[in-house]
Amino acid sequence: MKYCISVFTIAAFTAVFMPGASFAQSYNTAAGIRVDKGFNFTAQQYIADGWTVEAMFHTPIVTKNVGVTFLAEKHFKVISRGFNFYAGGGPHYYWRKGANGENADPYRNVFGLSGIAGLELSLGRFNLSADVKPEFHLSGDISRVFSWNGVGVSCRYIIDKRERKKDWDVRVKIRKRKA
Secondary structure, three states: OHHHHHHHHHHHHHHHHOOOOOOOOOEEEEEEEEEOOOEEEEEEEEEEOOEEEEEEEEOOOOOOOEEEEEEEEEEEEOOOOOEEEEEEEEEEEEEOEOOOOOEOOHHHOEEEEEEEEEEEEEEOOEEEEEEEEEEEEEEOOOOOOEEEEEEEEEEEEEEEEOOOOOOOOHHHHHHHHHO
16 A cells, blocks of 8 residues: 555656646547546546646446546646656535435535546547546545545547647758759
C-alpha cells in the first residue's frame, strides 16, 4: 500500500512540474463511460495549456453508492499529442444507500479527495484511457479512510476535436531549400 502511494505521489509531482506540456491532447470535449469497481459516466473539457477538468458520475449499477468526482488534470504528450500521460486530483462525494435500498442518514455520505494518474490514447473520434484513482475520505461513513480503486478504463467519444497548431510546415521548408 505504501509503495502504491509513493508511486502515485512521484507521478503526480513529475506531471505537475514537467515542462513542455502545451497542446498535449487532441480534443476540447470528450464524454463516455468509465469502468473501475463500478460503472461511471465521464466527461472531460480542455481548459488551457494542457489542463482539463473531468467530471465523473458514479452510478449504482454495480455498487450501492451514487456519487460525483471532479478532477483537474494536467496532460503531457508522450509520443504524439494523441498519446498522453496525465495526473491530477479533486474532490469526490458519495451518497450512501442503506441495507434496504433507502437513503442512509446524511452523516454517512462520504466526502473526500481523489487523485488520478494514467495514460490516454486518442484514435479518430475515440479517446481510450487507463488510470488509477485512489481516494482519501475526509468525512462520512468511512470504515476505510483510504480506498484504492485499482485500474479504471474509460472510453470517450470526442465531441469537439482540437485544431492542430502548426509550428512549422514541411512544404515551406522544402521550398526555401530549393530557392
